[in-house]
Amino acid sequence: MTAQAVVATTPRRRAAGRWFGRVPHVVLAIYALVAVFGPLLVDYDPVSTALNDRLLAPGSPLSTGGTxxxxxxxxxxxxxxxxxxxxxTSVIIGFATVAVSCAVGVAVGAVAGYFRGWPDTILARGIDILLAFPAILLTIVIAGAFERSVLVVVTALSATAWISFARVTRSVALSTRERPWVDAARVLGVGRLSILWRHILPFTIGPVIALATLEFALIVLAEAGLSFLGIGLPSSAVSWGQVIAGGKQYLATAWWISAIPGIALSLLIINIGILGDQLTARHGRGHVGR
Known part of the structure; x- marks a missing residue:
């Protein structure tokens, strides 16, 4: 291959790489639009049944005249x-759990990393205690101990999800508190809470956003697992895990009941993971640049 061909091919590869890099954004935008506007266009009652239309293959006509x-x-x-x-359901629970976990984890991690001393000791011991139990086991215990509801699921998932945010924020706070501008703010008499808010927390935004993307995928998958086990959401709510569980007895004759929600769940998790990797790599390049 000649030098001119190499030069001509490189921009094409870069353009193709940029195009493929946007695929997760497009897929997640479609999921967001479906989650927000889909229920406004499609009427559905999860409790009602239509036994005349049971186990119809994809594309079959309904008794009501639809498809x-x-x-x-x-x-x-x-x-x-x-x-x-x-x-x-997945988007709501994912965002709610990430918001709660992020708020708790960032607050605890920032305080422990900046003030150190006994707050840092308490955080370290608390994390050690929680990590002694498998996260999914602790989530199942909390979800199974109460009546099924969205609030219980969010609480159960947040019980361990905040740990990752706390550890990342603590590490950023530990490194940032020794920077020259922080020392200068202390010399000028700026309050410790003001330093924490203005000079420490802004540096946690990048890694926290990257972590939140990955945690969102794990939370959606964990919620589907809880619903699959029957200890997640009530029957009045619709969850991909419930649909997959309801179709497992028809896998040989009606594969689409479990396969289609499973594919939707897999596509969401994969694209969120790719987006999280992109954000992590971007943050890493920015950190190296500074």
Missing amino acids: AWFGTDGLGRDVLAQVIYGAR
């Missing part, structure tokens, strides 16, 4: 509607 684009389940419920409403 079951993704088929129906064992009770005649539309799988497409379940996927749409399940996307809303």
